[in-house]
Amino acid sequence: MEEKPYLTPKQEKVLNFIRKRVGERLPPTIREIGEELGFKSTGTVRDYLKALIQKGLVRRMNNKSRAIELTERASFKIPIIGTIMAGKPNLAYEEIQGYVDADDLFLGRLGFDDVFALRVKGDSMIDAGILDGDVAIIKKRPNADNNDIVAALLDNNEVTLKRLRNRAGKFHLEAANANYPPIFEEFKVIGKLITVIRKY
């Protein structure tokens, strides 16, 4: 796990407010931070920012409004929790095992240009844990490796999500469901599955 720089409770509050605002798409101004946290002087806020910058959690650009950026270390993370002490009504900080970087988890630094989504229909990939209604995020590629799950274009102009198999140099497609036979007909790989998302 990562070591966290020590933050005073107040510094943590400031950081969290920045996180919240960054997540909401508009980083705060110095005065907005002050207002939220109850500081009457902009100098106070600047002291906090200075501290956060020194601790490597925040970056800033000079003379630019709202130009507060979270560094890697501080960027928005969703806590991953493990075991929790009994008796505590809420999830306490101490029990957090680590963090997933939200940006990373959800999209990461993919060029959006070569990514598209397929909404999965049917149960042909059910044994691979891909269910009807899931959204499959595909990265465009003209080829893939053995065992990769790919989006492929079939002769009937349909796109299907299947596992790519290489049998003695010859590629074919396989469903992840015994009820569906393998596909040996002509197809073209249009992309590779990189992420599956399911909403409940």
Add this chain to the structure above:
Amino acid sequence: MEEKPYLTPKQEKVLNFIRKRVGERLPPTIREIGEELGFKSTGTVRDYLKALIQKGLVRRMNNKSRAIELTERASFKIPIIGTIMAGKPNLAYEEIQGYVDADDLFLGRLGFDDVFALRVKGDSMIDAGILDGDVAIIKKRPNADNNDIVAALLDNNEVTLKRLRNRAGKFHLEAANANYPPIFEEFKVIGKLITVIRKY
């Protein structure tokens, strides 16, 4: 499908620049837009913003720096493709069936405060399409409904992901795997599964 408001090429360029900057986390100022697009007057940019606002693509707050927001209509969307015409080497626009809003899909407007993640261990939910290594996004809640998949705190202080069942008013937990017996011991619901994400 959605109808797109007609945009002039220049308006489109302005919108795209805003999109880019919003994606990079800091919406542009009016002058930054002008600089990028080669406009020498802030008035010009304001004209464009006015047009985009009128077409429902952009929202603004008065007297706030960088307070440009993309509306639902304009916010980043990943194309969902369906069938594709054969012979075309690339995925063409026409074949796009619709869009998933990236923000919405990946996180949406959840209060970050009450969301956490569990990395799934083991195969106890495999029949629900939740595999070892998947990330389960949980929204904190003290209760849930019958058949919801929940994160529950057991007596041994472990958190587990299981399906909540209500049998004659009495709740218990069930795995989605015949190899795991239902859990009738004491537990506390700490949250409800809202999203599953799997990276390949």
Add this chain to the structure above:
DNA sequence: TGACAAACCACACAAATGTGTGGTATATCT
């Protein structure tokens, strides 16, 4: 005791940023 950091405030000033008025030119539609 002295040094230092955390945690504040007031206030002046500079720079960035948004607003508003009033233009020009070109093309299209009626």
Add this chain to the structure above:
DNA sequence: AGATATACCACACATTTGTGTGGTTTGTCA
């Protein structure tokens, strides 16, 4: 021909926002 929309510019001004200086108080550590 007149109305309307697009596509610009200049420039003054108001407001917001960032910067900088110089404080006070409280507690901790050596």
